[in-house]
Amino acid sequence: xxxxxxxxxxxxxxxxxxxxxxxxxxxxxxxxxxxxxxxxxxxxxxxxxxxxxxxxxxxxxxxxxxxxxxxxxxxxxxxxxxxxxxxxxxxxxxxxxxxxxxxxxxxxxxxxxxxxxxxxxxxxxxxxxxxxxxxxxxxxxxxxxxxxxxxxxxxxxxxxxxxxxxxxxxxxxxxxxxxxxxxxxxxxxxxxxxxxxxxxxxxxxxxxxxxxxxxxxxxxxxxxxxxxxxxxxxxxxxxxxxxxxxxxxxxxxxxxxxxxxxxxxxxxxxxxxxxxxxxxxxxxxxxxxxxxxxxxxxxxxxxxxxxxxxxxxxxxxxxxxxxxxxxx
Amino acid sequence: xxxxxxxxxxxxxxxxxxxxxxxxxxxxxxxxxxxxxxxxxxxxxxxxxxxxxxxxxxxxxxxxxxxxxxxxxxxxxxxxxxxxxxxxxxxxxxxxxxxxxxxxxxxxxxxxxxxxxxxxxxxxxxxxxxxxxxxxxxxxxxxxxxxxxxxxxxxxxxxxxxxxxxxxxxxxxxxxxxxxxx
Numbered sequence: 001x002x003x004x005x006x007x008x009x010x011x012x013x014x015x016x017x018x019x020x021x022x023x024x025x026x027x028x029x030x031x032x033x034x035x036x037x038x039x040x041x042x043x044x045x046x047x048x049x050x051x052x053x054x055x056x057x058x059x060x061x062x063x064x065x066x067x068x069x070x071x072x073x074x075x076x077x078x079x080x081x082x083x084x085x086x087x088x089x090x091x092x093x094x095x096x097x098x099x100x101x102x103x104x105x106x107x108x109x110x111x112x113x114x115x116x117x118x119x120x121x122x123x124x125x126x127x128x129x130x131x132x133x134x135x136x137x138x139x140x141x142x143x144x145x146x147x148x149x150x151x152x153x154x155x156x157x158x159x160x161x162x163x164x165x166x167x168x169x170x171x172x173x174x175x176x177x178x179x180x181x182x183x184x185x186x187x188x189x190x191x192x193x194x195x196x197x198x199x200x201x202x203x204x205x206x207x208x209x210x211x212x213x214x215x216x217x218x219x220x221x222x223x224x225x226x227x228x229x230x231x232x233x234x235x236x237x238x239x240x241x242x243x244x245x246x247x248x249x250x251x252x253x254x255x256x257x258x259x260x261x262x263x264x265x266x267x268x269x270x271x272x273x274x275x276x277x278x279x280x281x282x283x284x285x286x287x288x289x290x291x292x293x294x295x296x297x298x299x300x301x302x303x304x305x306x307x308x309x310x311x312x313x314x315x316x317x318x319x320x321x322x323x324x325x326x327x328x
Numbered sequence: 329x330x331x332x333x334x335x336x337x338x339x340x341x342x343x344x345x346x347x348x349x350x351x352x353x354x355x356x357x358x359x360x361x362x363x364x365x366x367x368x369x370x371x372x373x374x375x376x377x378x379x380x381x382x383x384x385x386x387x388x389x390x391x392x393x394x395x396x397x398x399x400x401x402x403x404x405x406x407x408x409x410x411x412x413x414x415x416x417x418x419x420x421x422x423x424x425x426x427x428x429x430x431x432x433x434x435x436x437x438x439x440x441x442x443x444x445x446x447x448x449x450x451x452x453x454x455x456x457x458x459x460x461x462x463x464x465x466x467x468x469x470x471x472x473x474x475x476x477x478x479x480x481x482x483x484x485x486x487x488x489x490x491x492x493x494x495x496x497x498x499x500x501x502x503x504x505x506x507x508x509x510x
Contacts, residue, residue: 189375189399195355199373234401237375244374296405298378 041084058119059112065125072260073316078129087111096134098266101127128264135266136259140250143272147203147247151194158202161209162193168212169223169235187226187235196240203247204240210273211239211280218277218324222284231288233295241298242279245306246272254313262319277322279309343390346505347412351438352419353431354398357454361419361488362395365498370489375399379409387502403434410443414508415450415501422453422461422485432471439476448480448504450497457487480504 049060056063060081068074082090089104089111096104105127109116116123152158159178166175169186176182179191188196197204212219226235249255255275259267286305292298312318350358359380363370366382376397384391394409396402416438420431435451438444451473453464464485468474473481482500486493 184401189354189401196375198355198375199371204374234375234377234399237377237399241374241377244372247372294405295402296378296408299380300378302377 045084059114061108061112061126062114062119062122065122065129066119070125070128070264072257072318074125075129075132075260076257078126079133082133093130094133095137096130098131098134098138101130101134105130131265132260132263132267135263136253136256139259139267139269139272142269143203143247143250146206146269147199147201149202151197151202151205153192153194158205161205165205165209165212168209168216169220183236185227186223187233187237187239189234189237193236196237198240200240200243200247204243207243207246207273207276207280208236208239210270211277214273215277215281215322215324218281218322221324222280225284225288231291233287233298238283238298239280241302242283243276245302245309246276246279249310249313254310257316257318258313258320261317262321274322275320278320281322281324282309343385343388344509345390345392346414346501348391348393348415348417348501349409349413350393350395350417350419351406351434352398353421353427353434354400355424356398356419356421356431357452357488358395358398358419361417361452361454361486361494362393364488364491364494365391365393378402386498389502389505391498391501406438407441407443410441413444413447414505415448416444417450417452417497417501419452419454419488420467421455422464422467423455423458425460425462428462428467428470435471439479446479448501448508449476449482450501450504451481451483452488452493452497453483453485454488456485456493457490480507 052063053059058066061078064074064077064081068077079094082093085091089107093104093108105123108114108126109123114122151162163175163178166183166186173182173185181191183191183193190196223235225231226233226238246255250272258275259271263271283305286308287301290301290304292301309320312320350362352358354375359373359376360370362380362382363373365384376395378397380395382393382395384393396406396409418435418438421427439449451467451471453462453467455461462470464483468483473483482497482504484493484497484500486497488494
C-alpha cells in the first residue's frame with residue numbers, strides 16, 4: 001500500500017514539475033505542453049488530489065511537507081499548491097503580513113480540516129514556507145523602494161556613503177575634492193559620481209558599499225582587475241549594471257529558489273546585497289577567463305554571464321554565495 | 329512552400345536599412361533616447377559600458393541605432409563605429425552648462441573626422457523637461473552650428489524622458505536620408 005501511495009505521489013509531483021518546466025524550445029513540444037497544462041490544471045489535478053486525499057488521509061500541503069525536505073523544493077511546491085487552490089484562504093496566504101501569519105495558519109488548518117496531533121510538524125513547516133514566500137515579496141518591495149531613492153548630494157548620509165566607498169577601495173589615496181577626476185580610478189564615468197546611479201538610485205550605491213565593507217579584500221581584488229590596462233573595465237559602472245541584473249532577476253522571481261534554499265526565514269536586505277556580491281565577484285572571474293577584446297564588448301559578455309547565472313538559478317538545489325579564493 | 333512564405337514574399341519590398349550613430353557625453357541621455365525610440369521601459373537605465381544597438385521601423389526605413397557610451401575613457405573607441413554612418417545624432421544635456429565647452433569640443437572633433445564627412449548631423453538639445461535647461465537656440469549659438477557648411481544639420485529640442493520632440497527629430501533624420509539617397 002505504502003509503495004503504491006508513494007508512486008502516485010511521485011506521479012503527482014511529476015505532473016507539477018512538468019507543468020512548471022515544459023520544453024519551451026520546439027513549437028510542437030510547446031503546443032503539447034500547453035494542451036497538457038490545460039488538461040492537468042482544469043481536471044486531472046483536481047481528481048488526483050481528491051484521490052490522494054482519500055488514500056493518504058492528508059491534504060496536498062501536508063503531503064508536500066512530509067515528502068520534500070525544507071528549502072526550495074518544498075517551498076516552491078507549497079507556493080504552487082496555494083496559488084492553484086480554489087480556496088480564498090489558501091490563495092491569499094501568498095500575500096499576508098507577518099503579524100497576520102499565525103491567524104492565517106490557524107485558518108488554513110481549519111479550512112483543510114487538519115488534525116494537528118496526527119501531524120505535529122506540519123504547522124512549523126508551513127509557517128516556514130509562508131515566511132519564505134511572503135518574505136520574498138516584501139524584500140522585493142524594499143529593494144524597489146531603495147532603487148527609487150535618488151542619490152542626493154544635499155543628503156549628508158548619501159554623501160558619506162560615497163566618501164566611505166572611496167576610503168574602503170582606495171585606503172592609501174586621499175580624495176582631493178568632492179568633484180574630481182579621481183573618481184575615474186574606481187570606475188565612475190565623470191568628475192561627479194552622482195549622475196551614474198541613474199535608474200538604480202541608492203540601491204546601486206548601497207550594493208557597491210556593502211561589497212567593499214563586507215568583502216573588502218575581494219572588492220579590492222576585483223578593482224585591481226578592473227584597472228588592468230588591457231582587460232580592464234569601469235569598476236563602479238559595471239557594478240551598477242550588475243545591480244540592475246540582480247534587481248531584474250529578483251523582479252522576475254528568478255531568485256526564489258536561491259533565497260528559499262539559503263534563507264530559512266524571511267529574506268532580508270542583506271541577502272540581496274550578498275547576492276550582488278556574488279555577481280560582482282563572479283562576473284570579474286568570468287570576464288578575465290573570457291578575455292574580451294575590449295570594454296566595448298561588455299554587453300555581449302554581460303548577456304553571456306546573465307544566461308549562465310540564470311541557468312544556475314533554475315537548479316533546485318541552487319545557492320549562490322561568494323566564496324573568495326585567495327589570489328595566487 | 330508554405331502559405332506563410334508566400335505571404336511574406338507578397339509583402340512590400342524590404343525596408344531600407346539606415347545606420348544611425350548616437351554620440352555625446354556621458355549622462356546626456358543617449359540610452360534613454362534609444363529606449364524611447366524602441367518604446368521600451370526607461371526607468372531602469374544604467375550607465376552604458378560599451379554600446380547598445382536597436383533596430384526601429386520608421387517611415388519605411390529600418391533604423392539601426394548604435395548607442396555608444398559617452399564616458400571619456402571609451403570615447404577613443406567612437407571611431408570604430410564611424411564607417412557607413414548615414415546620420416549622426418549628437419545628444420546634449422541642455423541643463424549641464426558646466427560641460428557645454430567639453431561637449432562642443434567633442435562635436436567639433438567629430439565633424440572634422442574624415443569618415444564622417446558630409447554625414448547629416450542632428451543635435452538633440454535634450455532634457456528640456458528640466459527647468460534649468462538652456463533653449464536650443466542658445467546651444468546652437470554656443471556650438472557655432474551656423475558655421476557648418478559641409479553638411480546638412482539640424483538642432484531639435486527634446487526630452488527623451490517624456491518623448492517630446494523626439495519624433496520631430498526622427499522625421500528630420502528620415503527626410504535627410506531620403507534626400508541623400510535620391
